Amino acid sequence: MDTTPLPHTTFHAPAVLLSGPVDHDMYRQFRRQLDAAAERTVVVVELSTLGGDPEVARMMGEDIRFNSEIAPERRFAFLGKAAIYSAGTTFMSFFARNNRYLTRGTRLMIHERKLSKELKINGPLTTCVATVKAALHEIEASIAIQNEGFAHLIKGSRVTMDEVLARAPSNWYIEAEEARGLGLIEAVL
Template identity: 70%
Template sequence: MTTPPLSQAEPEPTALNGPLEPKAFDAPRIQLAGVVDYDMYDRFRAQLDQAPATGLVVVELSTLGGDPEVARMMGEDIRFHSDLNPARRFVFLGKAAIYSAGATFMSFFAIPNRYLTRGTRVMIHERKMDKMLHVAGPLTTCVASVRAVLHELEHSIAIQNEGFENLVRGSEIDMEEVLRRAPENWYIEAQEAKAKGLVQDVI
């Protein structure tokens, strides 16, 4: 039996399933650092477009946080491209700090596809709002304004909790613990995250 040319060879089985060795992370295809914002999204999409169509695609991130909706946009791109091409495996590598919106982005990766470098901290917290509500005018208009803010809060909480559920699903952490600790900014060190089943491994 002849060995197919390298360009036609099937990816190594461990590249598409199973735990990964540290050497698999030596050249991440997508490297992101800094505030999660629209500039990061542009960098993310540019690198995603250049990523290989098959095999392992490591997404490395280090961030102190940012816009959770941008994090969700990036996460949805990962989900969409994973569904579109099962021959490609996206793996998350968190480095140094995965705070806030970074944890939101990580939640879009299945636990077997989540890795952290040694000493990395994951920080989970509730979304924050900074808004002044000025009530003036006819009473019915005032009620409508108050309800609009209330609806914004309710839907923001619902979206937030969906992210929390995705983050801890399949781990030893339950929603009760997340909702209890998130308001105080919950920091989880890499080895603790592994012990709790939040990530596959620490490299």
């Protein structure tokens, strides 16, 4: 895998341009543009987002991971512009650290996943226990998925898991130069 920093000119005409909420519409746009870039050896994905669905971000990220593995001669680079919040940061975590770039003044935002759910307990007691356990398992699985994403994001950086876990509950905003200094990205353009 080539780890040489990419020159600024690489980012002149990104193969994939995405902005707005990370949702299924964005995923369709992403796949269409990614598939159209099949002949490119360097594929730049440019994103600006205030966040969205973390599972869609993971789907997009898995496409990047899969393509990187099946075509190691190709390089997939991330360019974040203006705001890379929440699900956008999750998506960015799937790119190798040396392939992550932000434009000047861009902000990353890292936070814990959120859950809004009412738990209604009604019926035979054994059914009530199963309902409560199912809700607990959902929360535990979501925490595990969230922490896997945090681990990908900080791999190769100076940020520890303890630091992410301490700061994420209150929305951790990181300016581009700070992200570079922490080793979360390769460079600021």
